[in-house]
Amino acid sequence: MKAAVIVFPGSNCDRDCAVAIERSTGARVEMVWHGDSDLPDGLDLIVLPGGFSYGDYLRCGAMAALSPVMAPVKAAAERGVAVVGICNGFQVLCEAHMLPGALLRNAGLKYVCKPVALDIVNGQTRFTAAYQGRREAVMTVGNGEGNFFADDATLDRLEGEGQVVFRYQDNPNGSARAIAGIVNPAGNVLGLMPHPDRAFEPDLGSADGALLFQSVLASA
Amino acid sequence: MKATVQIFLKPGVLDVQGKAVEASLHGLGWPGVREVRVGRTITFDLDGADKAAAEAEVKAMCDKLLANNVIETYRVEVE
Numbered sequence: 001m002k003a004a005v006i007v008f009p010g011s012n013c014d015r016d017c018a019v020a021i022e023r024s025t026g027a028r029v030e031m032v033w034h035g036d037s038d039l040p041d042g043l044d045l046i047v048l049p050g051g052f053s054y055g056d057y058l059r060c061g062a063m064a065a066l067s068p069v070m071a072p073v074k075a076a077a078e079r080g081v082a083v084v085g086i087c088n089g090f091q092v093l094c095e096a097h098m099l100p101g102a103l104l105r106n107a108g109l110k111y112v113c114k115p116v117a118l119d120i121v122n123g124q125t126r127f128t129a130a131y132q133g134r135r136e137a138v139m140t141v142g143n144g145e146g147n148f149f150a151d152d153a154t155l156d157r158l159e160g161e162g163q164v165v166f167r168y169q170d171n172p173n174g175s176a177r178a179i180a181g182i183v184n185p186a187g188n189v190l191g192l193m194p195h196p197d198r199a200f201e202p203d204l205g206s207a208d209g210a211l212l213f214q215s216v217l218a219s220a
Numbered sequence: 221m222k223a224t225v226q227i228f229l230k231p232g233v234l235d236v237q238g239k240a241v242e243a244s245l246h247g248l249g250w251p252g253v254r255e256v257r258v259g260r261t262i263t264f265d266l267d268g269a270d271k272a273a274a275e276a277e278v279k280a281m282c283d284k285l286l287a288n289n290v291i292e293t294y295r296v297e298v299e
Contacts, residue, residue, distance in 0.1 A: 061289055066285060095288065102290045105236050149233060149291060174234070
């Protein structure tokens with residue numbers, strides 16, 4: 001498997017993502033600068049990492065969504081390449097209209113950083129197949145603007161079409177319907193606020209994140 | 221020309237900053253304050269002389285970058 005991690009100015013989980021993917025799957029990982037207008041050939045996975053791209057100026061992910069690299073990322077997604085946006089990466093995917101909805105300031109106004117238990121709502125996706133029917137995963141969240149919002153019609157559609165992939169058992173940030181992660185209708189673009197890249201081996205408190213990357217590997 | 225763009229969360233979208241400011245104002249002795257909304261104002265100078273054309277351009281900037289139509293509304297003034 002071949003993967004790319006996109007590096008925006010202000011990304012701070014880009015190395016974490018690269019290490020997590022390498023150790024979970026053995027994949028070769030290339031780091032791609034946000035100003036590049038080409039991606040490496042033959043990618044099976046593109047990850048938009050967590051962090052504070054462009055200092056979270058204006059809105060989280062707003063500027064990153066318009067950076068040059070996003071044109072080939074969108075094109076790759078349309079070809080069916082797996083794309084995962086983690087935390088700030090999820091915000092970027094929403095701002096780029098690759099996923100519906102938006103991430104608002106946390107309902108409790110506080111930055112929340114802790115392990116969270118997630119229900120795996122859809123275990124049939126390219127990102128959850130390796131959980132093999134498990135209903136629960138533990139990963140860490142670290143966000144101040146992780147409060148998922150979409151209008152009711154959109155939320156109903158997400159639920160009805162199986163696009164809700166992860167749901168918080170104990171909603172840490174006020175997210176609509178406790179949604180922690182969603183996929184696009186084609187099922188190849190995933191955005192989630194919890195960090196699989198901070199939960200890929202037992203020494204980190206949980207190895208459940210590794211299964212997410214291994215799911216992509218199995219589908220590659 | 222000078223452009224002023226005001227951006228607010230849409231009605232119905234929870235404005236947690238507004239709620240916190242409202243609670244503080246209540247605590248400071250203004251119990252009659254309600255529906256506080258915190259927005260942002262963006263101002264800039266813009267080349268050109270046609271006001272209608274400038275307004276259309278600024279609206280395009282809002283739709284492209286300055287506002288997120290999923291959660292926000294905006295108001296544009298050009299003078």
